Amino acid sequence: MSKYLVNKFLFCVDRDPELVERYREDPVGTVGWWEQEEANRILACHGDERSTWLAFTDAEREALRTHDYPALFGLGAHPFLTLTLFIAMFERDHAEPLGFQLEYARRLAHYSMPYPDIAT
Amino acid sequence: MAEIVAVVASTHHPFYYRASTATGEDRPPFADEWVRKIEAFRATLTAARPDVLLMVGSDHFHQLWLDNMPQFLVGHAEQYDANWYNEEREFGLPRMHMLGDRDLSGHLLRNGLDMGFDLAFSNELRIDHSVTCPIITLRPQNDLPIVPVYTNIFAPPLPQPKRFVQLGQAIREMVESWPSDKRVAIIGTGHLSLELGGPRQFGPHGPDPEFDRKAVEWIATGDIEKTLAEVTLESLHAPGNATHGFMDFMLMMGVAGEGQKADHVDSLDLFHTMEAYFTWYPNGVPQPAGGAA
Numbered sequence: 001m002s003k004y005l006v007n008k009f010l011f012c013v014d015r016d017p018e019l020v021e022r023y024r025e026d027p028v029g030t031v032g033w034w035e036q037e038e039a040n041r042i043l044a045c046h047g048d049e050r051s052t053w054l055a056f057t058d059a060e061r062e063a064l065r066t067h068d069y070p071a072l073f074g075l076g077a078h079p080f081l082t083l084t085l086f087i088a089m090f091e092r093d094h095a096e097p098l099g100f101q102l103e104y105a106r107r108l109a110h111y112s113m114p115y116p117d118i119a120t
Numbered sequence: 121m122a123e124i125v126a127v128v129a130s131t132h133h134p135f136y137y138r139a140s141t142a143t144g145e146d147r148p149p150f151a152d153e154w155v156r157k158i159e160a161f162r163a164t165l166t167a168a169r170p171d172v173l174l175m176v177g178s179d180h181f182h183q184l185w186l187d188n189m190p191q192f193l194v195g196h197a198e199q200y201d202a203n204w205y206n207e208e209r210e211f212g213l214p215r216m217h218m219l220g221d222r223d224l225s226g227h228l229l230r231n232g233l234d235m236g237f238d239l240a241f242s243n244e245l246r247i248d249h250s251v252t253c254p255i256i257t258l259r260p261q262n263d264l265p266i267v268p269v270y271t272n273i274f275a276p277p278l279p280q281p282k283r284f285v286q287l288g289q290a291i292r293e294m295v296e297s298w299p300s301d302k303r304v305a306i307i308g309t310g311h312l313s314l315e316l317g318g319p320r321q322f323g324p325h326g327p328d329p330e331f332d333r334k335a336v337e338w339i340a341t342g343d344i345e346k347t348l349a350e351v352t353l354e355s356l357h358a359p360g361n362a363t364h365g366f367m368d369f370m371l372m373m374g375v376a377g378e379g380q381k382a383d384h385v386d387s388l389d390l391f392h393t394m395e396a397y398f399t400w401y402p403n404g405v406p407q408p409a410g411g412a413a
Contacts, residue, residue: 004186007186008186011181011185011186014206015182015204015205015206017205017209042187043185043187044187044188073317073318078181078275078317079316079317079318079361079362080180080181080274080316080317080362081181081317082317083316083317083321084206084210087210088206088209088210098322098391101321101322102322104317104321105318105319105320105321105322105323106319108318108319109319110319111318111319112319113357113358114357115318115357115361117276118276119276119277120186120275120276
């Protein structure tokens with residue numbers, strides 16, 4: 001159970017313009033680097049104070065490595081974080097307004113209530 | 121004692137800034153009607169002649185994060201920077217800067233704690249679009265000090281709806297007991313039905329127009345009892361996965377008071393959400409100098 005870490009990844013990438021581009025271009029490399037170097041960094045502390053135990057599950061790591069946002073939704077990632085980051089990466093690939101947002105909704109159309117729990 | 125001159129509740133659509141400033145082919149077809157409604161809404165705050173704005177909103181995982189998440193937080197800073205890189209990126213929002221009112225912040229913190237609300241505080245709070253959008257819509261000259269009050273409507277576990285109403289009632293009491301001659305407007309923003317990051321997002325209307333119709337009626341009539349009877353943390357998922365922001369509207373109903381009818385009620389059915397605007401004048405509708413309202 002590491003929904004918190006999935007959300008931490010989405011949060012950290014979304015707030016950093018360079019990481020947004022890096023994750024778009026190289027998701028496998030970015031997820032690997034981030035889990036190795038950044039996952040246990042305590043965000044409010046200097047770099048030497050770190051947690052020791054945070055890691056993705058295999059399903060989480062694979063969903064992040066493949067930009068699989070329907071899978072992230074199913075795993076209980078926070079949908080606001082997921083949507084915001086994926087808009088930043090892929091809205092540019094759609095010519096029409098809201099094209100990506102509507103595709104996102106279509107790809108999640110197989111989900112109905114109750115949605116996966118997003119509590120961490 | 122301070123005087124509450126207006127209680128204002130609205131949605132905080134981050135696309136308003138871009139829509140209202142767009143020109144030519146970039147200007148969406150609904151922009152002019154939206155601007156007209158906002159300008160009428162803005163007049164309800166202007167007429168009240170506030171000196172300070174107490175602003176209720178919710179951080180969207182900008183400064184507040186899951187490693188240390190408060191339920192209710194009061195900004196206690198002299199100044200506030202506002203808006204974030206990803207809000208510039210997604211909504212075209214400008215960076216902003218506001219003055220604070222530390223005296224009112226301190227009054228809320230001390231008295232809130234004494235009234236049973238374990239309020240968090242922040243001496244360096246960078247605020248986001250839940251507070252800046254109502255500045256853009258209601259006070260674009262951005263010339264008044266603010267006190268931000270952030271609520272958690274976003275990261276479960278959330279406080280119960282009743283707690284939002286109670287905090288609104290307490291905020292009203294606390295402002296009225298503030299030893300100041302300032303004229304205070306209390307402004308809060310929330311959502312009606314809304315889905316973000318789920319299968320029902322960005323449709324031609326909000327995900328649940330029937331909920332929206334009922335919610336506007338509850339707010340406009342100040343029917344706190346009925347709202348609390350129909351809304352629970354669990355039920356709020358049904359009208360859309362982001363509808364828990366409706367609890368910030370419930371907080372503002374608490375500020376306005378049970379059974380208090382709003383003096384200004386308006387709404388606009390936009391794609392993917394319904395915009396809604398309410399103003400109460402606790403001391404009566406201000407009359408323009410020398411003439412009828």
